[in-house]
Amino acid sequence: EAQVTQNPRYLITVTGKKLTVTCSQNMNHEYMSWYRQDPGLGLRQIYYSMNVEVTDKGDVPEGYKVSRKEKRNFPLILESPSPNQTSLYFCASFSPSGGTEAFFGQGTRLTVV
Amino acid sequence: DAKTTQPNSMESNEEEPVHLPCNHSTISGTDYIHWYRQLPSQGPEYVIHGLTSNVNNRMASLAIAEDRKSSTLILHRATLRDAAVYYCISYGNKLVFGAGTILRVKS
Numbered sequence: 001e002a003q004v005t006q007n008p009r010y011l012i013t014v015t016g017k018k019l020t021v022t023c024s025q026n027m028n029h030e031y032m033s034w035y036r037q038d039p040g041l042g043l044r045q046i047y048y049s050m051n052v053e054v055t056d057k058g059d060v061p062e063g064y065k066v067s068r069k070e071k072r073n074f075p076l077i078l079e080s081p082s083p084n085q086t087s088l089y090f091c092a093s094f095s096p097s098g099g100t101e102a103f104f105g106q107g108t109r110l111t112v113v
Numbered sequence: 114d115a116k117t118t119q120p121n122s123m124e125s126n127e128e129e130p131v132h133l134p135c136n137h138s139t140i141s142g143t144d145y146i147h148w149y150r151q152l153p154s155q156g157p158e159y160v161i162h163g164l165t166s167n168v169n170n171r172m173a174s175l176a177i178a179e180d181r182k183s184s185t186l187i188l189h190r191a192t193l194r195d196a197a198v199y200y201c202i203s204y205g206n207k208l209v210f211g212a213g214t215i216l217r218v219k220s
Contacts, residue, residue: 035210042210090157094208097145098145101162
């Protein structure tokens with residue numbers, strides 16, 4: 001079954017404590033992307049990756065890092081989380097041509113206190 | 114990804130058809146048009162996509178204008194479970210979402 005798996009689903013952490021949200025896909029997609037979603041602001045792209053070791057900033061990259069060492073994995077790293085990064089996060093994987101559907105993870109609800 | 118424009122919200126009665134419009138006037142010739150929907154606190158769910166021709170699947174139909182500057186998602190018989198935010202995306206290589214259309218379905 002094609003799927004994107006995010007972990008954890010829920011996370012409460014304290015300001016400044018580094019954390020990583022993992023994302024893994026089993027469809028051999030070249031492209032992967034991270035979004036955050038806040039009330040009234042829709043899905044905003046944080047970072048995306050076109051292939052292994054190829055990443056680029058989205059619309060709201062400040063305070064986040066990503067890496068793409070393997071095709072299937074695209075972790076999101078918050079090195080020093082702050083309360084304004086409290087949000088719902090989604091990972092997606094998709095093909096570069098657009099001829100097939102994109103797949104999304106179930107989401108990670110992060111609270112930074 | 115080309116910019117898309119959708120109405121902020123629409124309302125439909127249950128069991129009636131719904132036509133959700135989307136403008137994508139700057140779409141390039143190779144960009145697919147994708148539609149996704151999202152329920153509260155869930156990840157976006159694929160609905161349908163197309164390039165030039167109209168498309169049908171078990172969930173919906175997609176009507177694409179001849180000049181490809183607009184498209185319409187058609188839900189043939191809206192149910193309460195169809196109430197969601199619907200996103201139209203002119204699919205380049207970044208998969209960028211616009212604000213979407215909030216669809217409300219009345220029983």
